Amino acid sequence: MAKITYIEHNGVEHSVDVPAGKSVMQGAVDNNIPGIDADCGGECACATCHVYVDAAWLDRIGLPAAGSQEASMLSFAAVTQPDSRLSCQITVTDAMDGLVVRMPEGQH
Amino acid sequence: MTQDSRQIVIAGAGHAGGSAAAMLRQFGWTGGITLLGEEPIPPYQRPPLSKAWLKGEATADSLALRPAKFYPDAAIDLRLETKVTSIDRTARTVTLSDGGTLAYDVLILATGARARKLPLEGADLDGVLELRSAADADRLKAALHPGAKLAVIGGGYIGLEAAASARALGAEATIIERESRVLARVACPILSDFFQNFHRARGVKIEVDVQVAALEGSQGSVAGVRLGDGRLVPCDAVLVGVGAVANDELAREAGLPCHNGVAVDLSARTEDPAIFAIGDCTSRPLPLYDRTGRLESVPNALEQAKQAASAICGKPAPTPEVPWFWSDQYDLRLQIAGMPFDATQIVVRGDVSGAKFALFHLTADGTVQAVEAVNAATEFMGGRRIIAKRKQLTRARIEDMSVSMQELAG
Numbered sequence: 368m369a370k371i372t373y374i375e376h377n378g379v380e381h382s383v384d385v386p387a388g389k390s391v392m393q394g395a396v397d398n399n400i401p402g403i404d405a406d407c408g409g410e411c412a413c414a415t416c417h418v419y420v421d422a423a424w425l426d427r428i429g430l431p432a433a434g435s436q437e438a439s440m441l442s443f444a445a446v447t448q449p450d451s452r453l454s455c456q457i458t459v460t461d462a463m464d465g466l467v468v469r470m471p472e473g474q475h
Numbered sequence: 476m477t478q479d480s481r482q483i484v485i486a487g488a489g490h491a492g493g494s495a496a497a498m499l500r501q502f503g504w505t506g507g508i509t510l511l512g513e514e515p516i517p518p519y520q521r522p523p524l525s526k527a528w529l530k531g532e533a534t535a536d537s538l539a540l541r542p543a544k545f546y547p548d549a550a551i552d553l554r555l556e557t558k559v560t561s562i563d564r565t566a567r568t569v570t571l572s573d574g575g576t577l578a579y580d581v582l583i584l585a586t587g588a589r590a591r592k593l594p595l596e597g598a599d600l601d602g603v604l605e606l607r608s609a610a611d612a613d614r615l616k617a618a619l620h621p622g623a624k625l626a627v628i629g630g631g632y633i634g635l636e637a638a639a640s641a642r643a644l645g646a647e648a649t650i651i652e653r654e655s656r657v658l659a660r661v662a663c664p665i666l667s668d669f670f671q672n673f674h675r676a677r678g679v680k681i682e683v684d685v686q687v688a689a690l691e692g693s694q695g696s697v698a699g700v701r702l703g704d705g706r707l708v709p710c711d712a713v714l715v716g717v718g719a720v721a722n723d724e725l726a727r728e729a730g731l732p733c734h735n736g737v738a739v740d741l742s743a744r745t746e747d748p749a750i751f752a753i754g755d756c757t758s759r760p761l762p763l764y765d766r767t768g769r770l771e772s773v774p775n776a777l778e779q780a781k782q783a784a785s786a787i788c789g790k791p792a793p794t795p796e797v798p799w800f801w802s803d804q805y806d807l808r809l810q811i812a813g814m815p816f817d818a819t820q821i822v823v824r825g826d827v828s829g830a831k832f833a834l835f836h837l838t839a840d841g842t843v844q845a846v847e848a849v850n851a852a853t854e855f856m857g858g859r860r861i862i863a864k865r866k867q868l869t870r871a872r873i874e875d876m877s878v879s880m881q882e883l884a885g
Contacts, residue, residue, distance in 0.1 A: 396540075396541065397541060397542050397545065399497050399500060399501060399541070401501040404777070406773065406774050406777050407522075407773065407774075408520045408522065408523075408773070410522075410801070410803070412801040412808070412810060413774070413799075413801075414856065436808070436852050439852035439853040439856065440852050440856055442853050442856060442857075442880070442881070443853070443856030443857050443859070443860055443880070443884065444856070475794065475796060
């Protein structure tokens with residue numbers, strides 16, 4: 368279990384407990400947190416679960432491998448930054464307790 | 476949570492209906508929401524049914540759209556094994572299969588589509604299956620043991636995905652297609668050829684240009700598919716995947732215009748301002764292509780759920796999206812952006828024999844209408860942007876891999 372804070376683009380924060388083994392995307396969807404659409408349900412096919420990983424966590428979470436499906440999908444996602452990830456590709460571990468992710472202005 | 480006395484009734488708890496209920500709460504709806512589902516389980520994702528679920532790689536929990544406790548927590552009255560049987564538009568009430576009546580201020584029809592039936596002798600034999608619901612998938616899964624023989628009638632996406640899953644489970648699969656190629660209605664000939672070769676190389680038998688004469692069985696169970704030319708394809712189970720029919724009868728009986736689906740506008744509203752319709756059951760505007768059509772896809776269900784929830788909650792209408800679709804078979808990821816209306820040329824970018832390529836469909840003036848991408852996510856994502864911008868490209872630039880997708884889309 369890890370407490371994860373999702374911050375909407377308008378600044379509204381949602382802190383929820385997400386079980387280890389689920390994805391950061393599922394944590395948002397299970398709690399109906401706005402800002403993560405997850406159209407494809409976690410298949411890395413749509414790039415609508417895009418988040419910015421908080422700077423304090425970026426080293427531990429890491430960036431997608433060059434040439435990976437995630438990196439390819441992100442290459443044209445809405446408003447990407449160097450700290451962009453697809454949250455369906457981040458599997459929650461107990462060590463992620465306290466993780467903060469921010470949502471972009473839009474997913475489409 | 477409930478403060479507003481207005482009531483929304485959602486008829487159908489599939490991907491569209493379940494998502495609409497959740498979005499209404501996200502968008503601030505504080506009135507009542509009743510979500511009526513015909514199946515015995517809460518809303519779930521259908522795409523994995525032909526893939527991860529068949530192969531035993533998904534659980535009921537991972538399939539669920541939301542955890543079961545979400546619905547009471549969000550004050551959504553989810554009623555399972557219940558369907559709407561009629562609509563009284565004057566009284567603004569619906570009659571339910573359990574005999575009850577519900578009043579609505581807003582009604583959302585999310586009744587989906589059903590598998591097209593084959594009017595064939597033997598179609599009612601045991602072992603003749605379709606694949607729409609989790610219950611259907613469980614029946615198919617039970618039939619797919621090592622060495623089992625599956626006959627698939629119809630070479631569409633459901634049939635191809637099920638055949639790939641069958642091979643992964645050690646079963647034999649024969650696809651029977653009446654057209655001259657698989658995916659004849661939904662993909663171009665280059666893509667059809669590619670998928671046929673890929674499946675055949677993995678042991679799937681594919682029969683094209685054949686009719687099915689009858690399903691034959693013994694002691695009530697199917698044992699073979701009799702083809703029009705007299706040959707018999709022996710099997711232990713048959714999957715019929717020959718398309719889907721919109722469940723638009725409720726709307727039609729209520730006098731709402733339907734043309735192969737309930738006619739809606741870009742707010743997902745029907746002719747009756749109190750009634751919306753979303754997902755597989757609708758015929759909707761395709762603004763990029765200046766026409767209307769029915770789309771059977773998860774992205775369409777979600778887009779229309781968002782259109783309806785936005786209109787109901789007084790939010791601005793979402794920007795229309797480029798229609799898209801995906802299919803996973805073996806280690807192939809097919810992603811399709813757009814629709815190839817009026818396209819006159821197909822340009823290949825990448826390496827078809829290396830299973831990493833994209834097919835660009837262009838009109839005579841070079842406008843990109845659709846991109847079919849196999850293991851080429853950058854081309855798919857870039858293609859969506861190019862199509863949305865109605866950009867024109869030349870064959871030479873698309874084919875030139877030294878020109879990046881960023882440059883093509885820029």
